Amino acid sequence: MAGERADVYQSLDLALRVGEVLLSSGAGASDVVATMVAVTHACGVRRVTADVTFVDLTLHHQPSADEPAATQVRRVGRRPVDYGQLTQVDEIVQDLVDGRADREEARARLARVVSTGHARPRWTVTLALGVTGAGIAMTLGGDVLVCTLAFVAACAIDRTKVRLAGEALPMFYQQVAGGLIASVLAVVAAATPLDVNPSQVVTAGIVVLLAGIGLVGAMQDAIMSFPVTASARLVDATLATVGIIAGVAGGLAVGGFLHVELTNFEPGASSLAAVGVMMAGAGIAAAAHAYGCYAPLRAVVVVAGVGAVARGVSSAFAGGSLGAPWGAAVAATGIGLASYVLSSRVSVPALAIVVPSIAPLLPGLAIYRGLALLADGKDGVPDLATAALTAVSLAAGVILGHYLAQPVRQEAQRLGARLALPRLVGPRTRRHPDDAGTQPGDQQAT
Template identity: 50%
Template structure:
């Protein structure tokens, strides 16, 4: 199909090409990809298949694509609605490889459509209970980061499992996400109430904090800021509104559970999510690695990517901790750590054959400002004499989110030309070598 002009395509082929591009964009957008990446992928795919200069519009809930071969003829317009937005890095990786196969002329339009249909219609090799366990281990990793004891780590794991099963049952009844978040916060607070009644000495604040981070981890903070930085303001606004609404649901659930505790006469005085501090370097790195790896498992990331991204996450949190201690600036620490993630994610993703997004998002999850957003909205909801603390917390959360997104994007911008220059240097140095990257040259000679 290379070099075929859209004017020479028959109407059926043109429609199938637009439909393929839209379906690919739908999978990418629903899995958390930024609108700029979705648009660029759809543009490349359509252009390679012979459609020159299509008009593409990507929003949070829909994608549209049109082409007008001649000004005197009516344009062909197709629209797809994004009905499901569950992060699925397995499908994302398969679709990314499908696009690469099309762009390298390994498969044609018909085969690409057939493979895409198989990807979106087939299930996963891993049973659903493994995802539930992964969410539990993610909470355990967060609790390790916050310095919790083994008992608190275990309680956070159990609470996360219960939250996931409750949310899964509600999702099957097609309840909106807001109510799922309310239920998740309520389960966390009620369980904390029960534990405080039985074992008063346990710090249930850490358990609730870990559960809140789990509930906020799947929300598209990164995608929202990336869309805003790349000029897709409508999509960015919708994602931010979704994040704020989901956070409001968590606040409602947790406050409801604490109210229930006071009604039944259980006193919980130490539940203050967001104030827990971090611990030693070793536990910080271990907790971050477990958190990132478990989040990747919960979002169906390919297994070959889990260990590398866990290493990236642990190194990033150590860099974050070092910069924050040296500069006393959380924003600069987040930006520099995110830049490091973006810088290495491009190469790591190429090694394990996944899109860089699969490496970047899990590695950044331990540094997401979800708790700061929660705390800011909680302070605003409480009211009182002044709203300044709540607004200050929200501004700080926004600053950290922008630093994370901009740092990752800048790291990707720097990494891509560096990789190209490294490949050119490798070509110039090709020959008998005792050490160095030999695999690429050997593959080209076959």
């Protein structure tokens, strides 16, 4: 009996360690639950239920009604997103589920993955985020000077956030500092004789900051009926966004004090040539963001193409009568479709394609426009509301795209059969009947 309990504890511990990597990488609670249950099932442990909150993972195992339950809890801390590690963990789980690895081998491989650190030097991440800022500036019609300033701003923001994180300063203050750096740099540039559009510099910085917010995971949790985790993630994302707003507002105040005008909103012309440059900028920004998140190089190329096409689709629909939120929703649905199909081709979780691809679509310009109008004594609430709707549309569109893509990958699916739960990461198998008690939201119904 003692040996059996030890086996159960080791299996639960393995599942919790896998879940920790997934949750800290931005995976939805439904994906984390399904993956942890699949791991315990592959280890021979049945009748397991999972509980996921924003900071805790819990697994319960009770083999029968007359036996005591085994419960293990693991605290999940904030850590940098590493899609390279996520991909390796996903491969470990898939090998375990498919029977190509046993529990001990999976534990050893997982320990190596999480203990070896990142695959790229930290300075390359800073440069990649700088390229992301420059790419965003390109999508807004920025010239070489604007793109250079956006590159400098994004690099400065990243180095500042790394330094503040090393001092254990909360994320809110890191976001405030980032927004302040972007806007103050734009104020300085606008105060010089240089012919520069400051709104493009600030917008690029805002998008770089927004790209690290877990909007997709939050919306996936809300849609998949995980209210506790969804609420916590939405609060975290909202607080981070408020930090950006506070920082940019501070920069605008500095501009007003120095009598520097920062209310030029022109994102650039919309000619065919400009559309091509805009799509190229989006592809560069998406690929650079994926590289900065340690995604495998094979995924970076895919992300570049998906991000560029999505930006073109978004502009085409937003330029009509639908507006920015609907344009973002259509483009995000396409991203969901493409990531579902392409993720298996390049052997990476769909999450590693989805999040970088939507980065160029994040509503940085609308946020800046609304703030600048408010600072100028005008009504900027409609623009801020549009930004919020666009962010929600992006996350919801991705999940819808995964629902719509399933018939493409499930040609043998019986007409009228229930669709499998959409997963952005985790083993590509259906839930086992023995674990039918773990339904989305059941563990958080209270």
